[in-house]
Amino acid sequence: xxxxxxxxxxxxxxxxxxxxxxxxxxxxxxxxxxxxxxxxxxxxxxxxxxxxxxxxxxxxxxxxxxxxxxxxxxxxxxxxxxxxxxxxxxxxxxxxxxxxxxxxxxxxxxxxxxxxxxxxxxxxxxxxxxxxxxxxxxxxxxxxxxxxxxxxxxxxxxxxxxxxxxxxxxxxxxxxxxxxxxxxxxxxxxxxxxxxxxxxxxxxxxxxxxxxxxxxxxxxxxxxxxxxxxxxxxxxxxxxxxxxxxxxxxxxxxxxxxxxxxxxxxxxxxxxxxxxxxxxxxxxxxxxxxxxxxxxxxxxxxxxxxxxxxxxxxxxxxxxxxxxxxxxxxxxxxxxxxxxxxxxxxxxxxxxxxxxxxxxxxxxxxxxxxxxxxxxxxxxxxxxxxxxxxxxxxxxxxxxxxxxxxxxxxxxxxxxxxxxxxxxxxxxxxxxxxxxxxxxxxxxxxxxxxxxxxxxxxxxxxxxxxxxxxxxxxxxxxxxxxxxxxxxxxxxxxxxxxxxxxxxxxxxxxxxxxxxxxxxxxxxxxxxxxxxxxxx
Numbered sequence: 165x166x167x168x169x170x171x172x173x174x175x176x177x178x179x180x181x182x183x184x185x186x187x188x189x190x191x192x193x194x195x196x197x198x199x200x201x202x203x204x205x206x207x208x209x210x211x212x213x214x215x216x217x218x219x220x221x222x223x224x225x226x227x228x229x230x231x232x233x234x235x236x237x238x239x240x241x242x243x244x245x246x247x248x249x250x251x252x253x254x255x256x257x258x259x260x261x262x263x264x265x266x267x268x269x270x271x272x273x274x275x276x277x278x279x280x281x282x283x284x285x286x287x288x289x290x291x292x293x294x295x296x297x298x299x300x301x302x303x304x305x306x307x308x309x310x311x312x313x314x315x316x317x318x319x320x321x322x323x324x325x326x327x328x329x330x331x332x333x334x335x336x337x338x339x340x341x342x343x344x345x346x347x348x349x350x351x352x353x354x355x356x357x358x359x360x361x362x363x364x365x366x367x368x369x370x371x372x373x374x375x376x377x378x379x380x381x382x383x384x385x386x387x388x389x390x391x392x393x394x395x396x397x398x399x400x401x402x403x404x405x406x407x408x409x410x411x412x413x414x415x416x417x418x419x420x421x422x423x424x425x426x427x428x429x430x431x432x433x434x435x436x437x438x439x440x441x442x443x444x445x446x447x448x449x450x451x452x453x454x455x456x457x458x459x460x461x462x463x464x465x466x467x468x469x470x471x472x473x474x475x476x477x478x479x480x481x482x483x484x485x486x487x488x489x490x491x492x493x494x495x496x497x498x499x500x501x502x503x504x505x506x507x508x509x510x511x512x513x514x515x516x517x518x519x520x521x522x523x524x525x526x527x528x529x530x531x532x533x534x535x536x537x538x539x540x541x542x543x544x545x546x547x548x549x550x551x552x553x554x555x556x557x558x559x560x561x562x563x564x565x566x567x568x569x570x571x572x573x574x575x576x577x578x579x580x581x582x583x584x585x586x587x588x589x590x591x592x593x594x595x596x597x598x599x600x601x602x603x604x605x606x607x608x609x610x611x612x613x614x615x616x617x618x619x620x621x622x623x624x625x626x627x628x629x630x631x632x633x634x635x636x637x638x639x640x641x642x643x644x645x646x647x648x649x650x651x652x653x654x655x656x657x658x659x660x661x662x663x664x665x666x667x668x669x670x671x672x673x674x675x676x677x678x679x680x681x682x683x684x685x686x687x688x689x690x691x692x693x694x695x696x697x698x699x700x
């Protein structure tokens with residue numbers, strides 16, 4: 165790979181054309197063709213004559229066009245003095261992007277993990293007892309292992325017992341050969357025989373005939389015999405399952421695969437502590453993104469902070485072990501799994517998905533030979549989301565830099581992607597009755613955090629692309645179609661990763677057919693009244 169120039173402009177492709185936004189096809193004197201992501205996620209050519217340019221708008225989030233986006237190359241992306249042709253692409257609808265993110269991924273194969281890392285994972289194969297459980301007879305009480313009836317001559321611990329012999333034993337201790345029962349410590353006393361030798365006799369709480377054969381002995385195989393099914397395949401493992409596996413002598417369990425996720429935070433203006441100065445913003449992704457990834461079924465193995473240069477972007481995507489000078493290794497999760505040395509299955513980046521001179525995601529993906537599966541979604545907030553696949557099989561999920569826009573993009577394509585990689589179905593949608601009228605926004609799906617008030621979904625306040633206050637108080641997110649919603653009309657919605665599942669209020673509000681009532685029998689004259697019809 166040709167190293168990038170220090171100014172971050174990137175290497176020029178042969179013939180003076182740059183490898184920005186994918187390889188270029190054709191000559192400068194012919195029709196311009198650029199790579200786009202089509203309806204099914206396949207990167208293919210589209211000629212300039214087949215699309216129309218987007219109208220001008222000023223706001224970077226609300227002005228993103230739903231079906232067509234046009235970008236004029238910046239000066240730093242020009243190669244050998246030749247101006248780069250304009251980049252155009254067709255944005256996916258919200259439904260298309262969501263389904264494509266799920267369909268493009270193949271579930272990660274099952275693999276064994278240590279018991280401490282198996283909590284909450286899905287078991288990939290039945291667990292059977294490898295030997296009897298317990299595998300030896302043991303004492304259920306502190307006391308003495310005895311052979312025959314008393315009094316008993318005391319023998320050394322863990323030695324075979326002859327008739328009328330006893331030896332001290334603790335709870336869980338191995339029953340010595342010859343022992344028939346265990347006499348509890350509170351049921352025996354040490355005394356001497358007529359020759360002055362120590363002997364064990366019944367006493368205390370003992371009853372005549374104690375102990376009977378088998379008393380207070382845990383037999384081998386009492387819990388499970390060799391070959392018995394202990395944990396069924398498909399079980400979501402809880403702490404008791406892990407303890408059972410440990411009892412069975414098992415050190416690791418085969419579990420369904422989960423995506424290993426590497427987080428790349430960008431932005432030289434982002435600060436991680438204290439009150440931000442004018443021109444600075446607080447890091448909103450560091451405190452939340454790894455936790456949300458875990459809730460969506462991924463395993464966050466690393467967090468990296470980089471600046472805004474092309475070289476840093478390229479290094480962050482090129483190699484998991486290549487960190488920039490600004491990387492912060494101490495920000496990695498403290499309890500990272502043992503497989504953290506494995507390459508990430510998904511790289512999630514924040515920011516850099518726009519079209520400015522400091523947005524290098526698309527160019528970095530193209531330089532590494534990757535392809536764009538999704539390049540913009542006809543939705544707000546979160547339109548400039550990107551999903552790409554690198555030649556080594558890793559996925560790159562580019563989230564917008566605004567926190568609410570990023571969370572909506574993560575819910576739209578990140579959640580289905582992680583679900584598919586983790587052997588789970590696509591996250592479900594519910595329907596809730598809308599508590600207000602929402603005007604149409606042609607060509608664009610709107611994602612609106614909402615609160616449930618009196619059984620209806622009321623859009624939350626403070627839901628600008630850079631805000632988090634509305635989402636923090638929300639019960640879920642409305643998926644408002646481009647044609648808008650009328651008051652009381654059912655509208656699709658999805659739950660938040662940290663929230664409770666949404667009740668399907670629209671279905672429950674549907675009118676139910678009236679129950680058929682049994683005809684009431686007329687009361688017999690001169691006799692008792694029949695009240696059975698009222699009680700039914």
